[in-house]
Amino acid sequence: xxxxxxxxxxxxxxxxxxxxxxxxxxxxxxxxxxxxxxxxxxxxxxxxxxxxxxxxxxxxxxxxxxxxxxxxxxxxxxxxxxxxxxxxxxxxxxxxxxxxxxxxxxxxxxxxxxxxxxxxxxxxxxxxxxxxxxxxxxxxxxxxxxxxxxxxxxxxxxxxxxxxxxxxxxxxxxxxxxxxxxxxxxxxxxxxxxxxxxxxxxxxxxxxxxxxxxxxxxxxxxxxxxxxxxxxxxxxxxxxxxxxxxxxxxxxxxxxxxxxxxxxxxxxxxxxxxxxxxxxxxxxxxxxxxxxxxxxxxxxxxxxxxxxxxxxxxxxxxxxxxxxxxxxxxxxxxxxxxxxxxxxxxxxxxxxxxxxxx
Amino acid sequence: xxxxxxxxxxxxxxxxxxxxxxxxxxxxxxxxxxxxxxxxxxxxxxxxxxxxxxxxxxxxxxxxxxxxxxxxxxxxxxxxxxxxxxxxxxxxxxxxxxxxxxxxxxxxxxxxxxxxxxxxxxxxxxxxxxxxxxxxxxxxxxxxxxxxxxxxxxxxxxxxxxxxxxxxxxxxxxxxxxxxxxxxxxxxxxxxxxxxxxxxxxxxxxxxxxxxxxxxxxxxxxxxxxxxxxxxxxxxxxxxxxxxxxxxxxxxxxxxxxxxxxxxxxxxxxxxxxxxxxxxxxxxxxxxxxxxxxxxxxxxxxxxxxxxxxxxxxxxxxxxxxxxxxxxxxxxxxxxxxxxxxxxxxxxxxxxxxxxxxxxxxxxxxxxxxxxxxxxxxxxxxxxxxxxxxxxxxxxxxxxxxxxxxxxxxxxxxxxxxxxxxxxxxxxxxxxxxxxxxxxxxxxxxxxxxxxxxxxxxxxxxxxxxxxxxxxxxxxxxxxxxxxxxxxxxxxxxxxxxxxxxxxxxxxxxxxxxxxxxxxxxxxxxxxxxxxxxxxxxxxxxxxxxxxxxxxxxxxxxxxxxxxxxxxxxxxxxxxxxxxxxxxxxxxxxxxxxxxxxxxxxxxxxxxxxxxxxxxxxxxxxxxx
Numbered sequence: 001x002x003x004x005x006x007x008x009x010x011x012x013x014x015x016x017x018x019x020x021x022x023x024x025x026x027x028x029x030x031x032x033x034x035x036x037x038x039x040x041x042x043x044x045x046x047x048x049x050x051x052x053x054x055x056x057x058x059x060x061x062x063x064x065x066x067x068x069x070x071x072x073x074x075x076x077x078x079x080x081x082x083x084x085x086x087x088x089x090x091x092x093x094x095x096x097x098x099x100x101x102x103x104x105x106x107x108x109x110x111x112x113x114x115x116x117x118x119x120x121x122x123x124x125x126x127x128x129x130x131x132x133x134x135x136x137x138x139x140x141x142x143x144x145x146x147x148x149x150x151x152x153x154x155x156x157x158x159x160x161x162x163x164x165x166x167x168x169x170x171x172x173x174x175x176x177x178x179x180x181x182x183x184x185x186x187x188x189x190x191x192x193x194x195x196x197x198x199x200x201x202x203x204x205x206x207x208x209x210x211x212x213x214x215x216x217x218x219x220x221x222x223x224x225x226x227x228x229x230x231x232x233x234x235x236x237x238x239x240x241x242x243x244x245x246x247x248x249x250x251x252x253x254x255x256x257x258x259x260x261x262x263x264x265x266x267x268x269x270x271x272x273x274x275x276x277x278x279x280x281x282x283x284x285x286x287x288x289x290x291x292x293x294x295x296x297x298x299x300x301x302x303x304x305x306x307x308x309x310x311x312x313x314x315x316x317x318x319x320x321x322x323x324x325x326x327x328x329x330x331x332x333x334x335x336x337x338x339x340x341x342x343x344x345x346x347x348x349x350x351x352x353x354x355x356x357x358x
Numbered sequence: 359x360x361x362x363x364x365x366x367x368x369x370x371x372x373x374x375x376x377x378x379x380x381x382x383x384x385x386x387x388x389x390x391x392x393x394x395x396x397x398x399x400x401x402x403x404x405x406x407x408x409x410x411x412x413x414x415x416x417x418x419x420x421x422x423x424x425x426x427x428x429x430x431x432x433x434x435x436x437x438x439x440x441x442x443x444x445x446x447x448x449x450x451x452x453x454x455x456x457x458x459x460x461x462x463x464x465x466x467x468x469x470x471x472x473x474x475x476x477x478x479x480x481x482x483x484x485x486x487x488x489x490x491x492x493x494x495x496x497x498x499x500x501x502x503x504x505x506x507x508x509x510x511x512x513x514x515x516x517x518x519x520x521x522x523x524x525x526x527x528x529x530x531x532x533x534x535x536x537x538x539x540x541x542x543x544x545x546x547x548x549x550x551x552x553x554x555x556x557x558x559x560x561x562x563x564x565x566x567x568x569x570x571x572x573x574x575x576x577x578x579x580x581x582x583x584x585x586x587x588x589x590x591x592x593x594x595x596x597x598x599x600x601x602x603x604x605x606x607x608x609x610x611x612x613x614x615x616x617x618x619x620x621x622x623x624x625x626x627x628x629x630x631x632x633x634x635x636x637x638x639x640x641x642x643x644x645x646x647x648x649x650x651x652x653x654x655x656x657x658x659x660x661x662x663x664x665x666x667x668x669x670x671x672x673x674x675x676x677x678x679x680x681x682x683x684x685x686x687x688x689x690x691x692x693x694x695x696x697x698x699x700x701x702x703x704x705x706x707x708x709x710x711x712x713x714x715x716x717x718x719x720x721x722x723x724x725x726x727x728x729x730x731x732x733x734x735x736x737x738x739x740x741x742x743x744x745x746x747x748x749x750x751x752x753x754x755x756x757x758x759x760x761x762x763x764x765x766x767x768x769x770x771x772x773x774x775x776x777x778x779x780x781x782x783x784x785x786x787x788x789x790x791x792x793x794x795x796x797x798x799x800x801x802x803x804x805x806x807x808x809x810x811x812x813x814x815x816x817x818x819x820x821x822x823x824x825x826x827x828x829x830x831x832x833x834x835x836x837x838x839x840x841x842x843x844x845x846x847x848x849x850x851x852x853x854x855x856x857x858x859x860x861x862x863x864x865x866x867x868x869x870x871x872x873x874x875x876x877x878x879x880x881x882x883x884x885x886x887x888x889x890x891x892x893x894x895x896x897x898x899x900x901x902x903x904x905x906x907x908x909x910x911x912x913x914x915x916x917x918x919x920x921x922x923x924x925x926x927x928x929x930x931x932x933x934x935x936x937x938x939x940x941x942x943x944x945x946x947x948x949x950x951x952x953x954x955x956x957x958x959x960x961x962x963x964x965x966x967x968x969x970x971x972x973x974x975x976x977x978x979x980x981x982x983x
Contacts, residue, residue, distance in 0.1 A: 025801030026815040031733045032800050045730040046800075053720035060716050064691050068709055071630070073698040080892075081697050086636035086689075094688040095681060102677045105727060109677075110670045112729035117666035177501040178596065180661060180736060184802035188732020191661050194501045194590050195597055198663035217814070221661075221736040221804045223495045224502060226422035229807035308811060328422040 027212040031184045035216060035237075036203035037167070038187030041112050048108060052101050116188070119199040122169045134163065138172040140179035140192040142225060143330050144294045144307070145218070145233045154250045154282035157294035159302045160218065161236045163243035164206040173197045175288065180222035183235055185212065189221045204237035214238055215303060226329035232307040249356035250282040253297055258353050266350025269343050273336040280354060293332065300355035316348040379912035381465035382872055386472050387451035387767060393476050394443035399834075400483065401440050404432035406831055409791070413824035415812040425808040426493040427510065431483075433496030434514065437610065438521060439479040441752050445617045446475075446528055448759050449556045451767050453532065455863035456553045458541025458881060460874045463534040465910045466958075471528035473920035478521025481927055485513035495806060497607070500588035500599035504580060509931055515578045516927040520920070522567055522574070529563030532556055541862070542901040543881035547641070550861045550885075551634060554641050555620030558648040559613045565652065566609035573602030582934050600662060604655035612651040615747065616644060618755030619686060622708045625762055626690050628858050629705035630697025633885055636689040643682035643689075650679045660728045661735045669728040676726035683719055687712060702856070703777035707758035710785050714754065718746025721796065736806075739799025745792045757784070757837070765855040769869040770848055776840040780833045787829025794819045794826075860888035865898045873907045876900075876973050907968040915958045922951030 027033045034043040121133035130151040137148040138160075146157045162168045172181045174192040182189035186202045204216070220231035238246070258264050270280075277293035279286070284295060302311060306327060309315040319326055321344060324333040339347065368376060377385060407428050411419045420428065454462055462468050485491040492514035494503040503511045536557045540549070549557070577599070579585035586592030588599050627634045634640060656664060656672040664672075690712060699705065721743040725731045734740055757780070764772050798819040803810060810816050854864045862879060865887040879898035883889050890898055926947025933940035 024797055024815075029802035029814050030800065031737075031802060039733075042729050042733045045727050046724065046733065049724040049727050049730060053724055056720055057713070057716055060687060060691070061713055063688075063695075064709075064712050067691050067695045068699065071694060071697050071699050073631075073700045077698060079698065081630070081632045083633045084635060084692075084696065085633070086639065087692075090688070090692065091636055091639050091685065094684060098681050098684045102680060102723070105723070106674050106677055109673050109727040109729065112727075113670045113673065114666045116729050116732070117669075174501070177505050178499055182736075182804065184733065184737075188729060189661050189735060190732070191663060193597065193663060195595050196663065217802065219802065219804050222499070223426070223806040225505075226426060226493075226808070228426075229422070229804075229809050232811075 027185065027208070028215055029184055029217045033185060033208075033212075034187070035185040035208040035212060036187065036205045038116060038200075038202045039185060041116060042188050045108060045112055049105055052105055056098075056101070116200065119169055119201055121167070121201075122171065122199060131169075133169050134166065135169045135171065136160065136162070138170050138181055138192065139288060140172070140174045140181065140220065140224075140231075141331075142176050143220075143227045143231045143327050145181075145231075146288075146291065146295065149247070152247050152251065154247065154297075155279070155284045155291070155295045156250065156282060156297060158304075158307055159234045159236055159298070161238065161243065161246055162204055163240045164204045164209050164237050166240070167201045167203050169199065169201045171197050171199050177224050178222050179220045179224050179231065181218070182221040183216055183218045185216050186235070191222060204235075206239060209237035212237075227327040230306075230308050230327050232304075234303040234307070236303075246356065250297060253281050253283075253356055255281055258350060260349060260353065262346050263350040263353045266346035266348070269339075269347055270350055277332075277335070282356075296351065296354055298354060298356045300352045301357045313348040313352055316351055317344040320344055320347055376912070378917055379469075379914045381461075381469045381910050381912055381916075383450045383454050383462050383465065383468060384767070384870060384872070386468050387447045387449075389472050389476075390443045390447035390450060391767070393472075393479070394440050394447055397435050397439035397479055397483075398444065401432050401435035402831065402834060404428045404435065406827060408432060409824040409827035411809070412807075412820050414821065415810050415817055417809055420808075422808045423490075423493065426495075426806070427491040429806055430492045430495050430498075430510075430514070431486075434482065434492070434518070435479075436748075437496060437614070438518060438525075439475075439482070441614050441748070441756070442525060443475055443479075444756050445559075445614065445752075446472075446525075448552075448621065448756075448763060449528075449532060449617060452763060452863055453553050453556045454535060454539070455766070455866065455870070455874060456550045456861050457536060457539060457544050458862050458875060458879050458886075459535060459539035460878075460907065461910070462531050463538055464531050466913055466916065467527050467531050469913065470916035470919060471524040471531065473916045474524030474527070474923070475521040476524075477920045477924040478517045478519070478524065481520060481924055482513055482517030485510055485517075488513075497603055498577070498599075499603075500577070500580075500596035501590075503577065504588055509934075511577070512581055512931045512934070515574050515581065516931060519571065519574045519578065520923050520927060522571055523923075524920075525563060526567045526571070529560040529567070532560040533564065536560075541875075541878045541881055544862075544886070547638065548881055548884050548886070550620075551623035551637075551640055551644075552617070552620035555616040555623070555644055558644050559616045562609045562613045562616070562648050562651060566606045566613065569602050570606035573599060573606070576602075578930070582930055597659075597662060600659055601655070604658045605652075608655040608658065609648075609651045611747070612647055614752050616648065618752045619644070621755045621759045621762070622690065622711055624861065625704045625708040625758055626693045627860055627885070628762075628856060629700045629702055629708075630694040631700075631858055632693060632697035633860075633888075634689070635692035635695075636685075637884060639685055640689050643685040646682040647679060650675070650682070654679060657726060657728075657731070660731045673726050673728040673731075677723055680719065680723045680726075687716060687719075700858075702761075703772070703774050703781060704758045704762035706778065706781055707754050707761070710781070711750065711754045711758070714746065714750030714785075714788070718743060718750050721746065734799065736804055737799035738795045738803045738805055741805045742792045742795035742799060745795070749788050749792070757781075760837075762856075764844070765851050765868060766863055766870065768845070769850045769852075770844050771851045771855055772844050773840050776836055776843070780837045780840065782833075783829050783836065784833030787826045787831075787833060790826025790829060791823050792826070794822045798823070854887075860885040862886050862898070865890070873909060873968055873973075876907075877902050877904055904970055904973055906970055907973070908965055909968060910965045911963055913958075913963070915954050918954040919951050919958075922947050922949070922954060925950060 024032045034040045122135055125131055135150055137150055139146040147160045148155045172190055172192045174194050179192045180189050181192050186204055190198045190200045214237055216235040218233040218235050220228060279295045280297055282297045304311055305315045305319050309319055323330050411417050411425060490508045490510050492510035494506050576587040580587055586594045588594045588596050623634055654672060654676045657676045660669050725734050761772050761777055798816060801815055803816050853868045877900035880901035926944050929940045929944025929947055
């Protein structure tokens, strides 16, 4: 009977905790509202450890509160309390119980560690070198992100597009200093090292993605310079068929002159001043060392300008006029000289016209 | 005129000179306290700037680059220049007295350690005025620190190198002192817990600082002399720096927390009037924590990509540390259980420490679960965790220690009333600031961000956190006021001011005579003074007849040796810019250092003796400084 009662209590604690925690944060950002399997594994472990630890804190606090309240010195009490040396039984009790609690925590920890590190699907290559699993090569550079889909042969940046309800495999690295790739709602982070490639997988649940408006926030989680705080990216998680459409659209983008004369003038300027770093087709053949700046193929479809500003022509112009003001220490400032107001208008018109979605 | 009388009555200049040349552990303790306190205030101001900047989204109180400098200097200052030296202050002030020694084993080295630390810290902080402070975080991860422009990182590397030498010397000195200079009867298992924790922390310093020194040397050569240890383009590896840093950095955490545990282990028995529960298991737990502290460094690197096997091993090893720490917590609770608790300010701090530290400890175990840590790592959850252990553990211990040992160091007693006000403000502010940060981290806020954008659900938490910081600052200001008032009033409180002192340091006259013990005491058990008091005695039984005491002479050489390195550091740093004067300055600086060392080696300095007759004279008048 008594045991049953404690079980119930434990469940209540679990339930309450889940309730309290899920009230925390935004569905597109919070680790407490996991959006897929990898996030769920981490979340379950977080909850398990929290429950155990809250239990420990409660037990210790009660013992401690009783001790402090019960054994206050009364006024004028000069007596000397009994000097106790210790107790072997108690020592054993409070050594063994924590060990048991830790074993309860350690087993799922080890299992989850290996689960989350299982990226074997990335290594199963077909004859043409592609994989059945969806792989994204992530490259972090000072304050922007590049996402290359090696199987599909396309490159994009800033907005990661992934299909829902399947494991997406990431192989990540950095091109200048160390960054860290983190989509809090989808799962844990992995450092993008300058020395080697790290691999992880994440999964985005279709329903959870819909709840978050199909957009998740991604962050850089390792101090990388002045604009570390602004090195955000977005994750667009969409159903498989929409994703396939997007891939096809990206693959078919070819350089063409816009019909709008303003945008066409913008393209002129772009080709002179920007094209040496930025690309406007998804199939960028240059080696990564030459890809010095974000690929802009679908710039017009993106969520934010430079990962932080609202997505409209006005902000594009603000950004182009003075990137330093918005992202201190970025590598774009000063590479293309002054732009006149007219040039800014034309460039913004051209850039906002770079779309693959209808 | 006796030698004792000569040491009294000095003008201001005389006092300054005395402190510049002193080799007395009690005066060096005061130097550490003042210097550490000064850096603590600087670090605190930096903390306030961080919280002001993050109080509201998109704030522009400080610029992005400056913010990174502030967080780097806040972390570096608080760990290396505030927490360590303040603990060293108590180690110096208390440990030799606790084991019944007349000084540390190497008084000259003790002074050298202080001046190296001081000049290193000064050098580091001069970066603010000489073109910008380091900006790669206190961890200074290699790819970012090599890419950092200006001289900020050079200040970090050279400053920490110099002050690190000082710390290493201090640690070795304490080890030798505890091994060799215990009074008759003071066996290892009769040593007070603070001495034990000093002993283990010093052993940790001995093994943990060399990796830092090596790492800093490599960084110094990479940045200033063209090597490529961490430069991937030249075949180097940045991950090696992370390992070096954390092989040092994790034990460093225990170097800080163990003496804090020691301070509380002295306070609990004193104000509960009950001996420490489970003394031998407390000692065992201390040693075990120290040992395990070297086995877990890579839990700071779970997301570095070490692979599941390494992550799993380090996860389980890290969890294991919770066991000895738990033992300590329960032993403290059982110490006050059945005791007679008197709520003095040190005891209030000690009592508030238990729940605060437990909360920091349990989040540590949560982070040990590697897959969960992939979420916690480098988020505000981590910031909350380590401030819970560092503020909830170490800073509370430092404040408690200040109140508890003030009479021992200065002969006066800090105001209990103001102490309680400080406690209330500081404790409230502490929980207000850091508790909410757990949730900010879980809600997706990375650490070390200069600002955050609105609309991510992070506004309220950050504002609460900033308000809490203001409470902490108010508490510290009142504490300072308390210190000044106490020293202005200068009411001497005499021997054993807490009435319930248990260990040797309370058995000597106040102010402590500069030779500490006229006759070395005979120690008859744990809590040596308490045993004598229970038998109705007011003094320790001497273990030797009154005899001449051999004392070391003051020396200005430690100051000069440290000054030389300080000068040389400027030369090393500016030779990168091809400044013509830089190399000569480097050579001159090293020349000053080596010259001073040579002078010290050649000149015979046998110290002096206090004669028996003077000691007997002195006994009638009470102690002198």
